[in-house]
Amino acid sequence: MADTLICSVELNKEKDKGITVKVQNSSGQITQTFQMDGTKITVTVKGAQSTSTITQDSESLELKIVGPAETSTITQKQDSVKVKCKAFEVEAETVKVKSTSDTDHESGAKYTVKSTSDMALTSSAKCDVKSTAAMTLDSSNALTAKAAMDAKLSGNNTNVEATLKLTAKGGTEAALSATKIDVNAQAKLDMGAPMTTVGKDLTTVKGALVKVEGSLVKLG
Numbered sequence: 001m002a003d004t005l006i007c008s009v010e011l012n013k014e015k016d017k018g019i020t021v022k023v024q025n026s027s028g029q030i031t032q033t034f035q036m037d038g039t040k041i042t043v044t045v046k047g048a049q050s051t052s053t054i055t056q057d058s059e060s061l062e063l064k065i066v067g068p069a070e071t072s073t074i075t076q077k078q079d080s081v082k083v084k085c086k087a088f089e090v091e092a093e094t095v096k097v098k099s100t101s102d103t104d105h106e107s108g109a110k111y112t113v114k115s116t117s118d119m120a121l122t123s124s125a126k127c128d129v130k131s132t133a134a135m136t137l138d139s140s141n142a143l144t145a146k147a148a149m150d151a152k153l154s155g156n157n158t159n160v161e162a163t164l165k166l167t168a169k170g171g172t173e174a175a176l177s178a179t180k181i182d183v184n185a186q187a188k189l190d191m192g193a194p195m196t197t198v199g200k201d202l203t204t205v206k207g208a209l210v211k212v213e214g215s216l217v218k219l220g
Contacts, residue, residue, distance in 0.1 A: 003027040 006024040018037040029048040040057035050067040063074045072085035
């Protein structure tokens, strides 16, 4: 004889009782329960390992799944939807998320954002990017940093290095100052301008061969 189900319907006029419909599948170890108690509706499916429950009243709707190790819950109210689970995944062709007020993203561990095509990050106001540990900005192609107003790069030790050519240019002025400045070229060093001044209080010009030339040369 095929397995049979045990079905029951209970009617009770007492408060918090109402109507209960139950279906038991003993061979499958599954019990399905539908209850209306005058305040809320509860639908429960209980298995050997897990139980899922939908609870609905006039102000909220909750879906809960309780397993042997984890529990996930979705709670919806008139002004909020809350999802609580161990892992949350969304897969779609396009995804759009929009808020008219503040938006917060927080990770208790590693946070990764990745795009296989172009990526844009835009702010209509101030934008702060901070790191309490080391930070790396890397591009396998060209890298451009531009400011319509002042631009500042600072650090305890700052290195600017080019594997080929390095160019530093100021539109009107360029200043380089420090307690000590070393300018060193492995082959040739050229300094030139329509008007050139070298030295102040003590100036030393040194070389195996020193050459000073010009249409008018004044020494001393």
